[in-house]
Amino acid sequence: MKIAVIGTGYVGLVTGTCLAETGNDVICVDINEAKVKQMQAGEVPIYEPGLDLLFHRNIEQDRLTFTTNLADAVKDAQIIFMALPTPPGGDGAADLSYILGAAKDISKLITDYKVIVNKSTVPVGTADKVKAVFAENTSVEVDVVSNPEFLREGVAVDDFMKPDRVVLGTKSEKAKKLMTELYAPYVRQGNPILFMDERSSELTKYAANSFLATKITFMNEIANLCELVGADVDAVRRGIGSDDRIGKRFLFPGVGYGGSCFPKDVQALVKSSDDYAYDFQILKSVMEVNERQKTILVDKVLKYYKGDIKGKHFALWGLAFKPETDDIREAPALYIIDELVKNGATVTVFDPEAMTNVKNILGDKIKYAKNQYEALEGAEALLIATEWSVFRNPDFDKIENILKNKVVFDGRNLYDLQKMIDLGYYYNSIGRKL
Ligand code: UGA
Numbered sequence: 001m002k003i004a005v006i007g008t009g010y011v012g013l014v015t016g017t018c019l020a021e022t023g024n025d026v027i028c029v030d031i032n033e034a035k036v037k038q039m040q041a042g043e044v045p046i047y048e049p050g051l052d053l054l055f056h057r058n059i060e061q062d063r064l065t066f067t068t069n070l071a072d073a074v075k076d077a078q079i080i081f082m083a084l085p086t087p088p089g090g091d092g093a094a095d096l097s098y099i100l101g102a103a104k105d106i107s108k109l110i111t112d113y114k115v116i117v118n119k120s121t122v123p124v125g126t127a128d129k130v131k132a133v134f135a136e137n138t139s140v141e142v143d144v145v146s147n148p149e150f151l152r153e154g155v156a157v158d159d160f161m162k163p164d165r166v167v168l169g170t171k172s173e174k175a176k177k178l179m180t181e182l183y184a185p186y187v188r189q190g191n192p193i194l195f196m197d198e199r200s201s202e203l204t205k206y207a208a209n210s211f212l213a214t215k216i217t218f219m220n221e222i223a224n225l226c227e228l229v230g231a232d233v234d235a236v237r238r239g240i241g242s243d244d245r246i247g248k249r250f251l252f253p254g255v256g257y258g259g260s261c262f263p264k265d266v267q268a269l270v271k272s273s274d275d276y277a278y279d280f281q282i283l284k285s286v287m288e289v290n291e292r293q294k295t296i297l298v299d300k301v302l303k304y305y306k307g308d309i310k311g312k313h314f315a316l317w318g319l320a321f322k323p324e325t326d327d328i329r330e331a332p333a334l335y336i337i338d339e340l341v342k343n344g345a346t347v348t349v350f351d352p353e354a355m356t357n358v359k360n361i362l363g364d365k366i367k368y369a370k371n372q373y374e375a376l377e378g379a380e381a382l383l384i385a386t387e388w389s390v391f392r393n394p395d396f397d398k399i400e401n402i403l404k405n406k407v408v409f410d411g412r413n414l415y416d417l418q419k420m421i422d423l424g425y426y427y428n429s430i431g432r433k434l
Contacts (some may be wrong), residue, residue: 001297004077013081018160020058050157105136125284127198129133143175148205164196169201223253223431255332255411256293258321298339310344315379318386319351350375381407
């Protein structure tokens, strides 16, 4: 099939590349000329494990091309994917100007039937707005399909190639047939393609992310309670996760959820609910608790140093909002750094992938180490904000030799409690005994 993908961010680029991988001809469009040049030269602009291989393979086979020219891209395409940003507007609602703007541009270029697929996370009713834009600007037949993406950064290629489900919001039989054909290679194992109306599909995406954010937040609260009552959150996690109705995944407490999706989507769903005069109380609490959780590690540090960390130096491992990404949007580490610095402390950081992104926004406010051990030099204590694999089994002798004191504040529960006690550390983690 001939496909156009508009927008080459995480979602667009992964979608375009993975659609090319099953033999489709995919042309990706972006207004950012420098980025398009970079991709045309064979360079992947983001860090996403496994994407490189597919990207190069499909470029070499001429199935994956890039352009800044929208007209070239949509001319022959049967299906046009929109994977455009929906940043929070001033009032917290998703800003639809990119999507509606692109719809208008496309509507002026097409001359035959197209399926317009929206991949971005958009408020309920957006498909109707997109349809209205087409109705206003062209008499050419189009079907607008809501097809939310459920990719996780870091495992996005796998998630696209083997999705748990594909959600398609459309009532058009013609569009259903084309989309079923397109997605068939990805659901061979029997995972469902779920057809529904556009509004249900749009809400499914917000409901999924908000539910997951709630699940994490619930565990963060259980963890905080564990510390007070002297229970161990790992045991409680296993105890409840073995119940299939609860499930084992997404029960890991930490320093709060971050990233470009959960915070934005929870906020947008609360805003949408408010617009319909519905008070979505549980999500309001989720937002509040998550704000608190982002600085829980610094609260622990402050308590340990009796409220005074002025002039003290700390090491911080992990900057990305989660492992296997260089993404630092809404990363808890940034809040931790901010709090430490506000309280008069200095920080040296290390992250396997996200250092450049942090340098670009924080500059010389903090120091950057070449590796995880260099970060420990002259530090009173080590703080951990992201569970990168490379931090899971470090050389504790080396840590002991470099770090000034055997003190670790672990926001991701990386180490065995007994081991840390045996090694003589003061080890403060989330929801576990000291
Ligand atoms: C999330 C969803 O998982 C995807 O399904 C969705 O497509 C995507 O948002 C999106 O809307 O685009 P992502 O933001 O890449 O994906 O990251 P997650 O792996 O879901 O993690 C989100 C946050 O939750 C991270 O800060 C992570 O550290 C935290 N988390 C996750 C926990 O604190 N505990 C857990 O047990 C799991």
